[in-house]
Amino acid sequence: xxxxxxxxxxxxxxxxxxxxxxxxxxxxxxxxxxxxxxxxxxxxxxxxxxxxxxxxxxxxxxxxxxxxxxxxxxxxxxxxxxxxxxxxxxxxxxxxxxxxxxxxxxxxxxxxxxxxxxxxxxxxxxxxxxx
Amino acid sequence: xxxxxxxxxxxxxxxxxxxxxxxxxxxxxxxxxxxxxxxxxxxxxxxxxxxxxxxxxxxxxxxxxxxxxxxxxxxxxxxxxxxxxxxxxxxxxxxxxxxxxxxxxxxxxxxxxxxxxxxxxxxxxxxxxxxxxxxxxxxxxxxxxxxxxxxxxxxxxxxxxxxxxxxxxxxxxxxxxxxxxxxxxxxxxxxxxxxxxxxxxxxxxxxxxxxxxxxxxxxxxxxxxxxxxxxxxxxxxxxxxxxxxxxxxxxxxxxxxxxxxxxxxxxxxxxxxxxxxxxxxxxxxxxxxxxxxxxxxxxxxxxxxxxxxxxxxxxxxxxxxxxxxxxxxxxxxxxxxxxxxxxxxxxxxxxxxxxxxxxxxxxxxxxxxxxxxxxxxxxxxxxxxxxxxxxxxxxxxxxxxxxxxxxxxxxxxxxxxxxxxxxxxxxxxx
Numbered sequence: 001x002x003x004x005x006x007x008x009x010x011x012x013x014x015x016x017x018x019x020x021x022x023x024x025x026x027x028x029x030x031x032x033x034x035x036x037x038x039x040x041x042x043x044x045x046x047x048x049x050x051x052x053x054x055x056x057x058x059x060x061x062x063x064x065x066x067x068x069x070x071x072x073x074x075x076x077x078x079x080x081x082x083x084x085x086x087x088x089x090x091x092x093x094x095x096x097x098x099x100x101x102x103x104x105x106x107x108x109x110x111x112x113x114x115x116x117x118x119x120x121x122x123x124x125x126x127x128x129x130x131x
Numbered sequence: 132x133x134x135x136x137x138x139x140x141x142x143x144x145x146x147x148x149x150x151x152x153x154x155x156x157x158x159x160x161x162x163x164x165x166x167x168x169x170x171x172x173x174x175x176x177x178x179x180x181x182x183x184x185x186x187x188x189x190x191x192x193x194x195x196x197x198x199x200x201x202x203x204x205x206x207x208x209x210x211x212x213x214x215x216x217x218x219x220x221x222x223x224x225x226x227x228x229x230x231x232x233x234x235x236x237x238x239x240x241x242x243x244x245x246x247x248x249x250x251x252x253x254x255x256x257x258x259x260x261x262x263x264x265x266x267x268x269x270x271x272x273x274x275x276x277x278x279x280x281x282x283x284x285x286x287x288x289x290x291x292x293x294x295x296x297x298x299x300x301x302x303x304x305x306x307x308x309x310x311x312x313x314x315x316x317x318x319x320x321x322x323x324x325x326x327x328x329x330x331x332x333x334x335x336x337x338x339x340x341x342x343x344x345x346x347x348x349x350x351x352x353x354x355x356x357x358x359x360x361x362x363x364x365x366x367x368x369x370x371x372x373x374x375x376x377x378x379x380x381x382x383x384x385x386x387x388x389x390x391x392x393x394x395x396x397x398x399x400x401x402x403x404x405x406x407x408x409x410x411x412x413x414x415x416x417x418x419x420x421x422x423x424x425x426x427x428x429x430x431x432x433x434x435x436x437x438x439x440x441x442x443x444x445x446x447x448x449x450x451x452x453x454x455x456x457x458x459x460x461x462x463x464x465x466x467x468x469x470x471x472x473x474x475x476x477x478x479x480x481x482x483x484x485x486x487x488x489x490x491x492x493x494x495x496x497x498x499x500x501x502x503x504x505x506x507x508x509x510x511x512x513x514x515x516x517x518x519x520x521x522x523x524x525x526x527x528x529x530x531x532x533x534x535x536x537x538x539x540x541x542x543x544x545x546x547x548x549x550x551x552x553x554x555x556x557x558x559x560x561x
Contacts (some may be wrong), residue, residue: 011316022178024495097250
């Protein structure tokens with residue numbers, strides 16, 4: 001499937017804040033940072049139901065996370081909580097400011113049936129094996 | 132049982148100073164007045180703690196870990212000292228001293244949160260105030276690209292939404308609250324008016340709003356996804372305020388335009404001050420990121436992205452900022468204090484922390500400690516260690532110690548002192 005073109009907005013959530021205080025290795029943190037919110041229209045176009053895995057891809061990388069359907073989003077916009085899952089698809093270019101683009105990144109989202117969401121340990125391992 | 136009152140919360144830039152922490156048998160048993168995140172921090176601060184210092188994953192005592200850290204830093208040609216925003220000011224001062232000693236670069240987490248804000252403030256100034264003034268006087272409150280209902284959970288309750296102020300006796304009813312965001316958040320539903328802006332178009336909306344405040348007629352039907360009528364109505368509301376304030380967040384700093392968005396927002400506030408009193412305050416995230424900027428400024432002259440390689444401080448965001456330094460493969464060692472860049476930086480930059488010897492001072496296991504050559508467990512500032520922190524409006528407050536450090540571990544400042552002493556000795560030997 002081709003997938004839908006979206007713009008990623010990443011940001012903080014209170015669950016993620018509370019989760020990281022339990023510990024980054026906790027189940028709470030995993031659940032709070034390894035999903036994206038999709039608009040109802042985009043989820044329908046992809047045939048993705050709330051809780052099913054989706055693959056988010058940019059020129060910088062791709063990552064499989066849980067898809068969640070949100071009423072507050074326009075079609076073409078996805079929300080991704082800050083964290084190591086989101087950071088798989090963001091680039092390190094800062095345009096001379098020190099700040100990478102964490103919001104407004106163009107990406108493709110498609111269903112990821114049968115693919116699992118990587119654990120934190122697996123993501124850390126991929127950083128070790130980078131390049 | 133001991134009940135500590137007026138405890139300052141060490142989580143976000145609100146630094147709520149009305150917490151009650153109940154300690155039983157040396158353990159936090161309950162919290163009062165704390166938000167969900169604050170309660171999680173106090174109740175869970177003993178969970179998932181690092182049980183021992185490690186070098187290459189092997190448990191060692193603190194002295195051996197400090198020796199290993201000192202050797203790495205003394206040998207490095209371009210060490211990066213990073214983090215600092217979730218610890219107290221004394222530790223931040225020591226980190227700057229260490230960066231100078233090893234001729235390294237010191238940067239704090241503001242480079243990936245409100246660094247662009249600082250760039251704009253340095254160009255055009257900062258019309259700011261304290262949160263107490265906001266509570267007492269502000270009758271128009273605009274949240275732009277910020278969401279206190281997720282990131283600053285008691286901001287609306289204590290300062291900007293609900294409380295009765297000296298000149299706002301009606302509390303919530305006495306304030307006109309606006310939320311401007313690219314998506315409909317809980318904050319949008321709490322506000323009197325929600326304006327949905329197209330992603331990446333805040334700059335355009337800020338400029339056209341400024342023009343409307345000035346009295347220019349908007350000829351287009353709409354700008355940035357907002358109708359001309361809505362823009363003119365908002366301009367009218369803002370001009371009609373007795374005192375107004377814009378609280379802005381990473382929706383402006385992390386989007387297309389970055390510091391130019393903040394420049395435009397301050398330009399709007401400047402325009403509004405021809406009509407009424409209007410102010411602007413960044414919603415700082417980490418509880419002492421303001422302190423990190425303040426301490427580094429009073430020690431080096433610059434708030435972040437400071438390079439000591441020539442023996443004197445130089446400032447250049449985009450060059451000496453942590454993400455750039457790592458992504459370019461320039462840093463050959465890293466010291467991370469009270470931060471988790473392996474989780475918070477794009478993987479393209481974070482991977483470098485696994486390629487160079489990284490030293491991390493933290494309480495808990497994080498992706499950064501997992502990648503680090505040397506890990507040194509430390510006590511939690513504001514829970515196990517006292518100190519000073521700066522609120523988002525620049526007001527310094529005293530952090531409290533409510534329990535003894537887990538496993539009697541030293542503080543960030545104590546560990547940094549030990550590393551500094553050992554680096555000095557190594558340099559003298561050389």
